Amino acid sequence: MNWESWLFSGFLATLAVSTILSGSQGLGLTRMNIPYMIGTTVTSDREKAKAYGFILHVLNGWVFSIIYVLIFEDRHYANWWFGLLLGLAHALFVLTVGMSLIPGMHPRMASEQHGPNAVRQLEPPGFMALNYGYQTPLSVILSHAAFGAILGSLYHLK
Amino acid sequence: MSSHISASANSPSHERLPHVTELSPEYSQVQPSDFPAIQDYGIIGDCRAAALVSKQGSIDWLCWPRFDKPAIFAALLDRQRGGNWQISAVLSGKVDRYYVPETNVLQTQFSTKTGIAILTDLMSGAGQLPHQLIMTPDHEIIRYVECTKGKIEIEITFFPRADYGARAVQIHEVGKLGLRMAVGKGVYWLRSSVPLKIKDGRAFARVMIHSRETIQFSLSYSEEAPAVLPAIDKSILDRVQGSIGRWQAWAKRADYDGSNRGEVIRSALALKLLSYAPSGAIIAAPTTSLPERIGADLNWDYRFCWLRDASLTIRALLELGYWYEATDFLDWMLHATRLTQPELRILYSLYGDRAPHEKTLDHLSGYKNSRPVRIGNAARDQYQLDVYGEVIDAAAQYAFHGGNLDREMQKVLIGFGNYVVQHWDSPDEGIWEPRTGRENHTHSRLLCWTALDRLITLHQKGKLQRAPVEIYKKNAEAICQQIKSRGWNEKLQSYVSVLDGDKLDSSLLLMSWYGFEKANSPRMQGTYRAIRQRLGTKDGLLYRYEVYPREGTFAICSFWETEFLAIGGGTLAEAQAMFDRLVRFRNDLGLYGEEIDPDTGAALGNFPQAFTHVGLIGAALSIRQREKGEQQLAHRSKDAEKRRPHSEANISGHIS
DSSP: OOHHHHHHHHHHHHHHHHHHHHHHHHTTSOOBOHHHHHHTTTOSOHHHHHHHHHHHHHHHHHHHHHHHHHHHHHHTOOOHHHHHHHHHHHHHHIIIIIHHHHHHHOTTBOOTTTOOOSSOOBOOOOGGGGGGOTTHHHHHHHHHHHHHHHHHHHOOOO | OOOOOOOGGGSTTOOOOOEEEOOSSSOOOOOGGGOOOGGGEEEEEOSSOEEEEETTSEEEEEESSSTTSOEEEOTTTOTTTSOEEEEEESSOOEEEEEESTTSSOEEEEEEOSSEEEEEEEEETTTTOOTTOSSOOOSEEEEEEEEEEEEEEEEEEEEEOEHHHHTEEOOOEEEGGGEEEEEETTEEEEEEESSOOEEETTEEEEEEEEETTOEEEEEEEEESSBSOBOOOSSTHHHHHHHHHHHHHHHHHHTOOOOSTTHHHHHHHHHHHHHTEETTTTEEOSOSOBOOOSSTTSSOOOBOOSEEGGGHHHHHHHHHHTTOHHHHHHHHHIIIIITGGGTTSOOSEEOTTSSBOOOOEEOTTSOOGGGOOOOEESOGGGGOOOTHHHHHHHHHHHHHHHTTOOOOHHHHHHHHHHHHHHHHHTTSOBOOTTOOSSOOBOBHHHHHHHHHHHHHHHHHHHTTSSOSOOHHHHHHHHHHHHHHHHHHSEETTTTEEOSBTTOOOOBGGGGHHHHTTSSOTTSHHHHHHHHHHHHHHBOTTSOBOSBOOSSOOOEEHHHHHHHHHHIIIIISOHHHHHHHHHHHHTTSOTTSOOOSEEOTTTOOEESSSSOHHHHHHHHHHHHHHHHHHHTOOSOGGGOTTGGGGSOSOGGGOOOOOO
């Protein structure tokens, strides 16, 4: 594995995901604020949650890119469209499996079965995160496709 | 009447659930003829947005996430299409309303032959602490009903309509999370302690509640996901009590010890509700298109900030000791208007942008068929020279009370002063914004003189550096001479509305307030007599100017008259009598609109009106100052600086 190339391409790809998701929110495609959602796992303070969540999201993306890089190395193949395909698969996994698991893992998220209480107050994402806006899947797919494409094009195989 | 927020919902014995009855008919629908009187509305808010609640327990106006955004409930302007959220007793009976003392928490008591219930309405967000452990929604209305005697059947009808009633809203039932409605960039969540049926874009229920039973509702709004969904349990009572505590702590800070404290505090609370905490702006009113004449087209959008209100507003806030609010408002004025400086527009949006272009909402019937309903305001393009005097006088009062004008602020003020020097002799649209063209208004000249006079005084007190004072003095003298020669009508023995004219308007009473001419001078006494004769009504109210057909009397003009009497234009007894007479025209909650119908005493125009409440506070302050024998013009008082608290950090009860 090319560690230097991973650090560089992983960082840029993660920034791209953050930018696209944040841009989607600004453009009204989705209400989902990923840093806020992640940050509220550690604090109830909104502003701090966004700051902590951004750092955690960047770290998470960086770590996650290792999986992509390992697949590239395993297949001895890395280019933008192969990365894009992996990104699409990643997005589908996040939307279907990931989003359904979040209410059980997030300490402040409510569920449709139990409703909110004094601690669990955050709105759950629902199927494919549609609770956060009907175009949310689109922004998730776009951002993850970009994540994979950037990794695939910038990562140099060892 | 005292407030009633029982803790019965917390008690262990409180286990019985309200009985949900089948509905027949399935839901009530407000009828076109049902328009409540304007003064039948109360207001709740969180210093970001406000809702109007009718005497029938119906929220007929709500714009989220801020005052100037599209309404989700607009039955105020169209009973069929507007949308509303009503919680009321099924049986007719007596309705009493009141605010929990010294708060903006509204209570409506329904008394029927079977029992009594109290509906408590509030927006919970005001004063939220940034580091509290329990998360709170961005925007939330809590509605809490408690049966206090016997049993009573309550009907709930929730009928949201998007974009000022233009579009239906899809209501989705999402398990125990409640009802979800996605509208535009945001999502509304309605949580209820009783099940609601959904049909035809409405959620509804009828519930029989017995003594000590409660039902609770929370409507929240968020433009960010995941939204915070508040629990519908005993914590709702904590939020109600928390809100009451914060408002009471804020009201307690009011530095007023006169006999009109109740009226002053209510007006201060109304003014606070109309402030937009994130920027410090204060809007004129939270509504649009409530008519100045029923059935006519004098319907305007007041959800913006008018600079003409600045001076009187700052004075009210400073004299009451609300330094945070005064500082925020001054900051907003001097910094948010930066894009247009040294020119000033007459009105701005909440963040200091130009107010949006005016357009009409033709799908709405208007209040009692008063069409068109307008959003945006065409006065954005008007030219008013008085705003320079208003803004400079506001800054001067701030400085005279001990506030610091930093170098940047001084530069801005000098820029305004230089603009006045170059333009004071130009015609403008004037304070009342008639859409009939520009004239040489005496009031505008007065405020140009005020602008230069205050800058000269600031310089003399060492609070303004590098100002071209000699130029200011020369121009101030020229304006003074012009007002005294061309603004005075020898035949009428009165100052007049327009130079060389023969019409009057009530803003001329402010000549004494701004220190141009003493209230007991022969000229001001003559002006007062002429205004009373031509613009007064038998009930002691005043029209703002001469226009036919007549509109309503302008509420703040009557408070200006009171203040004119208090600062030497009359006796203290006359001023207090006038004040007492005006108090009779407020509604049962202590709120005023823009105008008062001279025949019926009903409120007209947008409601409630910040300017009128500023007028009430000013009049009460001037009366109190006369009682104490203090110098009348507070903004020129040498004692004013003593009023500033040594440390603003020590002030409790700050709401933002």
